[in-house]
Amino acid sequence: MQQTGDHKNKRLFEALVRDHQGQIRAFLRRLCKNHSLADDLAQDTFLRAYQKFGSLVDAKSAKAWLFQIAYRTFLDYVRKENRRRNLSDLYLPKPESIEQGKPSIKMDIEQAMNALSSEQRAAVLLNLSYGLSHFEITKALGLPLGTVKSHIARGKTALRAFLTAYERA
Amino acid sequence: MMQDNFDDKMFKDLLNEYAAPMDDAGFSDAVMAGLMPPKPRKAYFVGIAAALGGGYAALQVPNLWRYISAINLPTLNIPKLDIPQIETASSMSPYTLVSGTLFMLIFIWLCSVFLLEDSM
Numbered sequence: 001m002q003q004t005g006d007h008k009n010k011r012l013f014e015a016l017v018r019d020h021q022g023q024i025r026a027f028l029r030r031l032c033k034n035h036s037l038a039d040d041l042a043q044d045t046f047l048r049a050y051q052k053f054g055s056l057v058d059a060k061s062a063k064a065w066l067f068q069i070a071y072r073t074f075l076d077y078v079r080k081e082n083r084r085r086n087l088s089d090l091y092l093p094k095p096e097s098i099e100q101g102k103p104s105i106k107m108d109i110e111q112a113m114n115a116l117s118s119e120q121r122a123a124v125l126l127n128l129s130y131g132l133s134h135f136e137i138t139k140a141l142g143l144p145l146g147t148v149k150s151h152i153a154r155g156k157t158a159l160r161a162f163l164t165a166y167e168r169a
Numbered sequence: 170m171m172q173d174n175f176d177d178k179m180f181k182d183l184l185n186e187y188a189a190p191m192d193d194a195g196f197s198d199a200v201m202a203g204l205m206p207p208k209p210r211k212a213y214f215v216g217i218a219a220a221l222g223g224g225y226a227a228l229q230v231p232n233l234w235r236y237i238s239a240i241n242l243p244t245l246n247i248p249k250l251d252i253p254q255i256e257t258a259s260s261m262s263p264y265t266l267v268s269g270t271l272f273m274l275i276f277i278w279l280c281s282v283f284l285l286e287d288s289m
Contacts, residue, residue, distance in 0.1 A: 017197045022190025030188065046200045109187050128180045129188035159180050
């Protein structure tokens with residue numbers, strides 16, 4: 001009986017992983033700017049999620065719940081690295097994805113987004129790209145509503161400035 | 170309001186490629202293969218160890234009692250004062266003391282299992 005329950009849980013969890021892995025990995029890649037590290041953190045995210053799977057009550061909130069775990073996993077990693085390296089500035093590995101050569105719109109967006117803090121970048125991505133509401137973002141990032149709104153507004157300003165510069169060029 | 174919606178759509182399109190979901194490429198299979206069977210709760214191990222230790226300790230009580238009763242303390246000649254006597258633990262039987270202690274240990278164990286379960 002217990003085993004049947006475990007199997008059912010595992011099947012449900014597998015569906016959850018397959019549905020959301022793409023967005024969680026992309027989100028983490030944009031936060032930590034390192035592909036292999038992002039995949040390690042994503043794996044860690046899903047392992048943590050599996051341990052807490054019983055606490056997920058509403059399947060509709062699964063996406064916000066997973067983003068919350070992913071963001072906490074990222075923060076834990078950053079804190080651990082900061083402690084290890086004893087640096088006052090936030091340590092993050094060098095970006096892998098900035099290509100050399102002719103500037104492109106892809107590169108410029110990346111630069112505009114990288115100019116934001118990781119908290120702001122996370123808020124902008126969750127809202128504009130992954131469709132989370134402001135309330136869901138407050139839960140996922142553990143920030144007050146006012147801060148989330150200001151982060152998103154700042155992100156939009158940065159993107160608007162990028163667009164204006166791009167149109168002039 | 171309409172301007173906001175238009176802006177949001179524009180930003181969303183702008184970030185479309187930047188935030189595009191990754192292809193699975195075996196990632197889900199790797200996650201599922203890495204899942205451990207749920208770990209047995211640490212609190213149960215602690216509880217079982219406490220029960221075994223408590224049982225062993227309880228078996229030793231008669232020996233302990235024999236040793237204690239073999240001790241002969243020198244008697245002191247203190248003049249007896251005429252004060253009212255209060256019922257204290259020392260006036261209880263050793264069996265009451267031992268069973269009371271065991272009940273207390275079991276109570277502490279149950280509390281710790283309950284609390285640890287909540288925190289894990």
